Amino acid sequence: MSNSLSGPLHDVAGDAGHEAHPPRMGFFTDTSVCIGCKACEVACKEWNLVPEDGLSLTGMSYDNTGALGASTWRHVAFVEQPIGRASRSTDLGMPGMGPPPDATPPAGPGQETESGEGGVRWLMSSDVCKHCTHAACLDVCPTGSLFRTEFGTVVVQEDICNGCGYCVPACPYGVIDIRPGDGRAFKCTLCYDRIGEGMTPACAQACPTESIQYGELDELRERAGRRLGELQEQGVDGARLYGADPDDGVGGDGAFFLLLDEPEVYGLPPDPVVTTRDLGSMWRHVGAAAGALVGLGVASFLGRRR
């Protein structure tokens, strides 16, 4: 099948063998309205019974979660930046907050505060598994534990995973991990149990600002495009979509983002590529090297007797 390993692929679930299937579902995380409340982290933990992930202080920021992992399926990043790097203060139009839309917006800070050495800009962003169109974790899983659901999402079957750990370094976003003490790999399931019942995933349900939006991927992409246009019109120059492009290195993400700065600022890779894009080249070189080994073996027996 064409583009099974990389490139744009519209029907992911169909490519994975689901015949009649629902539309592809996903997340659009609009970080411009995230207030860093971590409701998503908590809701996810509660619904999915995800155990505690170490109660330690990172000592580097207000973010004590640190990163996504086997027991952190939503992670809210707190980026603290001196103003200057940032774009100017804008009313980001957070739903349900502030004055009604027809009132004149008050002059004042958006996400900026002032301090002794100048202003600080806060960037908050709730990160999650991207449910890639071309998911490296799924491609490399030797047991078939990771699979593509009828919704086009990527889920681990915990009764099959043998903890080989291959998915861990394969993910270009550093999402999936082995849970210490348990030994199996865990990550976001996009609430497979909830969406199967027509419900919204726990994080999106709990998000008070609608920063996390759940829905059909095609529709989310349109909505995100409109939102980006709005922000650009308002002069938010750092705004960009991340993971929304089906032509990118992973064929587009099922969970994509609107960011206000470079991806790496949020701990995201700027141009991720699914490792299996180079699968053909890898196997060809392995084959050629195996051939070389045969040749080398034969050559060792030519020539003198001892």
Added chain:
Amino acid sequence: MREQRMVPEASPDSYYGRPIIKEPTWKTPDVPLYLFLGGLAGASAVLAEGAAVTDRPDLERVARVAAGAGAALGTVALVHDLHRPERFLNMLRVLKPTSPLSVGSWILAPFSGLSAAAAASSVTGRLPRVGRLAGVGATVLGPPLATYTAALLANTAVPAWHEAHRELPFVFAGSGATAAGGFACLFTPLDQAGPARRMLAAGALVELAAAERLTGRLGLVGEPYGQGRPGRLMRTARVLTAVGGTAALVAGRRSRTVSVLAGAACVAASVLTRFGIFEAGTASARDPKYTVEPQRERLRARAAERARTLGR
């Protein structure tokens, strides 16, 4: 609103310097040892068959034992590396060409059986026909067993492994041959060890050339192969390989002592190479710059390309 900034600024290049991708959870020494044992076993199967065809019974026996024992120990290392070892049979639940670990399991499983049978027959002298047939089977699977592990490492997001996917298979083929030749030199009388010495020397040449090309081509991402502990491991391995290979060629034919020492040096070098490559990869996963820099470079190049085509 006045607020004092309490924490260091997030560096503009990464999120507080944290890694972007996850460091492999593969265990050491299990996985690097497995890489070594797979190479030793796979190349030994080739050596054993050559010895059988050219009627060198001592060499054949040593190489058959190396193949059988290497595969058996390798399997133990691989199962031990699993975080749920009791589920190791799930490895044979499916066959997925996109997963080198799946393909490798399907190579390793039959190879282990065949090479064990061939070794047992060769040592006991029992069922020589069956043993020989098993040996032929192991010879077919041996070379892919020695080289697929390169794809195992390369088919990840780990920069120092993935970017090396063209050279790693040749490094592993060479390293497997030096290990197999070296091991056979340790236990084979001089008058039958000629092919083992030549395999050792040729393997050394292939390995050194491929490793040289690898570090030369990779640039920034190749840095971890030359720095810190992995760098020291790789350098020591290189010296041992070069010295062992030269000694075996020059004086290995006349002196058993030289032959044994050269063999030992090459086996040790093969072990060190695998640890070096493994650790260089984990180091490149830990430091976000190896993930971010090349990707940014790619984006810059693409933007420049777009600007050029638009400008026309």
